[in-house]
Amino acid sequence: MFQKTHxxxxxxxIVENGKILVVKHAHSNRPPFWCFPGGRVEDDETLSQALQREMIEETGLKVKVENVVYTQEFVQERLLELFFLCKIESGKAKLGSDPDNPGPPILVDLLWASPEELLSMPVYPRNLVHMIAAGNLQQINHQVLYVKEELSNFAD
Incomplete structure (x- = not known):
């Protein structure tokens, strides 16, 4: 039987005019922090669909999802996070909400910040912030296949 491991x-x-979009989280059990907008993938979604939904919910922006630029794993939580470079297709950035968290708002601010500003703020993941500030945002190719059999269609 297949069992979900993560x-x-x-x-x-999103990098626009030299600024990067981040959202501020305020949780009752830890100090406020900034991070890149997004959230969990639901069972019936592709990664791109999930990120497009999350970006609309949290920022009001319709985006084109491009390639992966960073990954991180939280072992204790069994969580894998994938960070994708995105381009704005439409909309104006405005603070949205996190519908998965009822009660007081979790998202409390939205900011376009320069790479230098990100370095002085509690923005996570720190390694990604340092990569952005160093101008070293390398894209990792992300390919979407619907079935494994599609792999046999590629020539060497």
Missing amino acids: YVSVRGV
């Missing part, structure tokens, strides 16, 4: 979360990295 949950998957997707986050969007």
Whole structure:
């Protein structure tokens, strides 16, 4: 029997006019922090669909999802996070909400920040912030196949 080993979360990295979009989280059990918008992938979604939904919910932006720029794994939580470079297709950035968390708002602010500003803020993941500030945002190719058999269609 197939058993799920990890949950998957997707986050969007948008660079526009030299600024990067981040959202501020305020949880009752830890200090506020900034991160890239996104969230968990639902069972019936592709990674791109999940990130497009999350970006609309949290920022009001319709985005084109491009390639992976960073990954991180939380072992204790069994969570794998994939960070995708995104391009804005339409909309104006505005603070949205996190419908998965009822009660007081979790998302409390939205900001376009320069790479230098990100370095002085509690933005996570720190390694990704340092990569952005160093101008070293390498894209990792992300390919979508619907069935494994599609692999046999590629020539060497």
